[in-house]
Amino acid sequence: MNRKIFKILQIFITLALLTLVLHQAGLFAAEGRRAFVELLSGANFGYLFLSVLVGVLINMSSALKWFMLTRARGIAAGYWRIFCYYLIGQFYNQILPTSVGGDVVRSYQLGKFSGRQADALASVFVERYTGVLVLLLVAAVAVLSQSTVFDVPFVNASLTAFAIGLAGIAWLLFDQRLYRWVKQLVSAKLPLTGGVFAKLDKLLASVDVYKKNPTALMWAFINSLVFYFIAVLNVYVTALVFQIDVQFVHVLIATPIIMLIMNIPLSVGNIGLMEFAYVNVFQLLGYSPALALSVALLMRLKSLFDGAMGGLLHPFFITNNENHLSE
Template sequence: MSRPDGGAPRLPAWVHSRLLKAAVSALLIGLLLWRVDTGEIAATLGEVSWGLLALGAGIFIVTNLVSAWKWGLVIRAQGDRVAYGYLAALFYIGLFFNNFLPTNFGGDVVKAFKLSRMTGRAAEAAGSVVIDRVTSTIALLTIAAVPALFELRLLGARMALIVLAMLLAAALIVAFFASERFARRLSGLRIFSFDPMGVRRHLKSFYYALHDFRRHRGTLAAVMLVSLVYQGLQIITVYVLALSLGIEVSLIYYFLFIPIVLAVGMLPVSLNGLGVREGAWVLLFGQVGVASAQAFTMSVLSFFVMTVVSLLGGFFYLFDRALPAAGASEAETGAGNG
């Protein structure tokens, strides 16, 4: 797009943002590779146990199926009946786009959009995705908090502050969705008054779709319980993958460190957390005697395996036209039985 003054075309702001994040990722990865022994990385990969590697991938597949079932609990509580097979496929589609779009939340948008096309309720579809994401985040922070109470000395002052900030963020999230008065006061702050695209009205209906979910206390408790199982399985996946490299560290440290790694990886400063995540691995696992090259290899292998598993979502996306029929059939059956 050319400028009115005849100058060179100006790139959109989002392109500048992506380029900056790519530069940050490249810089961080470059610094890590400069600091670690690349020969040791190759040696660590050469010792991989293919059986444990396959087991880790299998656990991760089951982990995502558990999370898809949890998402289904939320959707059912909202009054929609969608076949589990379709939700599982849709969950993998979201996972695929989360990994291959330059943002950690692109897959969530795809999931919400496709679900809304089936149910015809956009606010509820988006709300179900956010509830799924929020409960998973709260469960992750809860898991991190328990071992942190006993191993706080390993974190150091800087990481202890990060854990504290994570717990504070979780408390604010819970308060925002649990208390309409708190949400109204927070949204009334001047920082939230800027609304150039007129989206506040849509966000308000979206918020109430989430807020109303408080009525389903039994479902909410079940969703939180399954969220804990889901996050626990995700951490065990990483533990098994580390064992496949011959790295033996007590499981409790994975329950302490992996939530921090995942939380840091969600910071919008790099492409999908690339570079930031690997740096956190090296820093944290170095506290318990894991060499920098081994920690870096653990991070890269975990990311690689999870990315390969997410390719299932790309396969489901290619055959997406055949998927809604399976979901619609249960929706119609549920309506007929209701």
């Protein structure tokens, strides 16, 4: 029942955010709709092509980070296989309620291929955790650089929520006494959960190996910084498709804040939330809601394209250990 209520609440939030964004962009008025259509019709196709290329580059960068983490654990999977699994995860992100679903699928496929499910899942967990940690730090720096501009409730709440969440996960990783207490309590009352906790034990043990490999973690953080710089370029070039006078420094500040807000699991598939983040953060920096919404829609279209590529690759990468595809 609680899950059903949460889903209904997510749908309500999604519709409310979409309504708010459309209102902010003036699309409920005829004049606003005309201006929005003019903005879209004036798209620069040269920058559009470049935007697609940068979108491919950002996926390659993220896959490289994951690949290096798998190599640190001795998982024998080539870069292009990892890249394909990453795109397959993008496909499932489009059809499942949250991006966690895509992460589970790509880690499962890698686990089937390598025969090391716990290590595969740990590599995805570390890739995600280090990425979100770097995102939080970069977003905090961006907010502090323009503290008077971004001193608004939705930005402060996002930073606080992520800081608390990441701190809680770090506590569980470095001090597992609470986990062991919960495990003992639940296992005593629900013996059937023993298999679940056995898998969690393996996952925690695999993650613990990364804690003892500072070189792998260092490269994970470096790769995260590279990824977010490319993400800034991605948003910047996408904005240039619609308006040529967008300032790079503004996008440099806005992008990590937008990405942080987008990762909050409030709406269905972050629909509405992503558009809200673009419109309101861009607006704080002096850009029109119509421009921000155009950028958000093109970014979403590129995500759908990534998912479609993953869907096409999916039938070829249903892994059987006896029939490995070429790397």
